[in-house]
Amino acid sequence: MTTPRDTPASRRIRANGDGTVSQRKDSRWEAAGYVLAPGNTRRRVRVYGTSRKEALAKLTEKIANSNRGLPIPSAQGSLAAYLTYWLEAVAVHHLRENTHTRYAACVNNYLIPGLGKKKLTKLTAKDVRTWLNQLRTTCQCCARNIDAGRNQPRCCATGTCCSKRLSPLTLTYIHSVLKSALEHAVREEEIPRNVARNVRTGTPRPRRFEPLTTDEARRLLTAAQGHRLHALFVLALHTGLRKGELLGLRWEDLDLDAGTAAIRRTLQRTATGGLTTLPTKTRASERRIALTTRCRQSLKLHHEQQQREREAAGTTWLHGGHVFTTVQGGPIDPTNLTRAFLTLLRKASLRRIRFHDLRHSTATLLLEQGVELVVIKELLGHAHIGVTATVYAHVRLRLQRDAIDALCSALDGPTNTGTGNADGDEPPPCAALVR
Structure with missing residues (x-):
């Protein structure tokens, strides 16, 4: 009589549902x-x-x-095949056109050349980490043959590497695109988990910006006097609106009697549609803001000027309803607004900054005036107050120093030449602060 121990390993009976095991040839x-x-x-x-x-x-x-x-997992193809499918069939329906264009550039320039040959189901966190470390130290001019494509090569193609490496912010952006694609693969049950989430790239430092000081802001507004877009620059410095939000404003969004403006849309240039008016990107961006007396006055003068331009244009006037338009009534291209802004900076003898730095200038000046952070968050249209606190952390640190200085002066008080308290309960001298 044979026992289970005497039965060959390949013929042992397993329980129902446990599967079968056998040896191949x-x-x-x-x-x-x-x-x-x-x-x-x-x-x-x-x-x-x-x-x-x-x-x-x-x-x-x-x-x-x-x-x-x-x-x-049901996916048997490569990561490159899935990323292509994700861009063309999924992301295109959930992202704005400009955002989709940036995602496609990340996929085609970095993800597919670096990880595209990997099987989607075989991709590991170690693969992603190794690739990111290599990407961090690779000269992109050499890797993508940027210099070789120029009419006259001047660096990498001539044997002198320019060491054009990606910034930490760009690396984080590329990593986030990969995480988004793999997250959708998890939702579609193509893979069991998102391995890119197990890789840490570190928190990049916020992009430096140079906001205008109070004196510089006054000089800019003085130089803008007489400019046909004077009201736009006044509105930008008093409200902190984005460039697209300013150019997307319509007269129906303004209530000059009540002194309010409804921010509902933004103007962008896309590759397929040209200048396009789109809804705000998030719900927090759709907001109602208060207008100062100076904003209301400048907008009323701008409306009168626009009426004169409309009468001069006659039948060629484009009836778009925008607040800020060209002399023919059409929407203003964001690039043309940037050119006009740079010209205005040179006229005011100010340093060169981005138009978006006007938004940072508004927030910085409000913080320095002691305005609550939550009020600035609502005015700027940030989705979370943490964004406002992070972006303007350096301003808050300076205000903390000023507050400590004020407290130090209050605790010092007037110099007491008397004998002091009998019980010896004298306050300690305030230490000198190092700036």
Whole structure:
């Protein structure tokens, strides 16, 4: 009589649902069993190992994941194929055109050349980390043959590497694009987990900006006197509106009697639609703000000027309803506004800054006037107050120093030449602060 111990290993009877294990002709061991598949179906899978124990361990792990409700990954293609599918069939319906263009540039320039040959199901956190470390130290001019494409090569193509490396902010952006794509693969049950989330790239430093001081802001507004877009610069410095929000304003959004403006849309230039008016990017960006007396007066003067331009244009006037338009009534291209702004800076003998720095100038000046952070967050249209606190952390630190100085002066008080308190309860001298 034979016992289970006497039975050959390949013929031992396993319980129903545990799968089967057998040895192949090439001496490898094969284990097969049914596991959960996408769509709440079941599929037979096969795993292999150099020993019976190894094959059985692999099958047991897959069956355990199946029992926990995790379907087996169905993707068999490369990461490049999935990223292409994600851009063309998924992201294009959820992203704005300009954002989709930036995502496509990240995928085509960095993700596919670096990780595209990897199988989607075989991609690991180590692969992502190794690739990011390599990307961090690679000269992009050499890797993408940027210099070789010029009419007259001047650096990498001539043997003198320019060491054009990616900034930490760009690396974080590329990593976030990969995380977004893999997150959708998890939702579609193509892979069990998002391995890119297990890789830390570090928090990049915020981009430096140079806001205008109070004196510089006054000089800019003085130089803008008589400019046909004077009201736009007044509004930009008093409200902190973005460039697209300013150019997207319509007269129907303004209530000059009540002194309010409704921010509902933004103007952008896209590759396919040209100048396009779009809704605000987030719900927080859609807001109602108060207008100062100076803003209301400048807007009323601007409206009268626009009426004169409309009469002069006659039938060629474009009836778009925008507050700030060209002399023919059409929307203003954001690039043309930047050129006019730089010309105004030169006229005022001010340093060169970005138009977006006017927004930073508004927030900085408000903070220095003691305005609450939550009020500035509502005015700027930030989604979370943490964004406002992070961007303007250096301003708040300076205000803290001023507050400590004021407290120090209050605690010092007038110099006491008397004998002091009898109980010796004298306040300690305030230490000198190092600036």
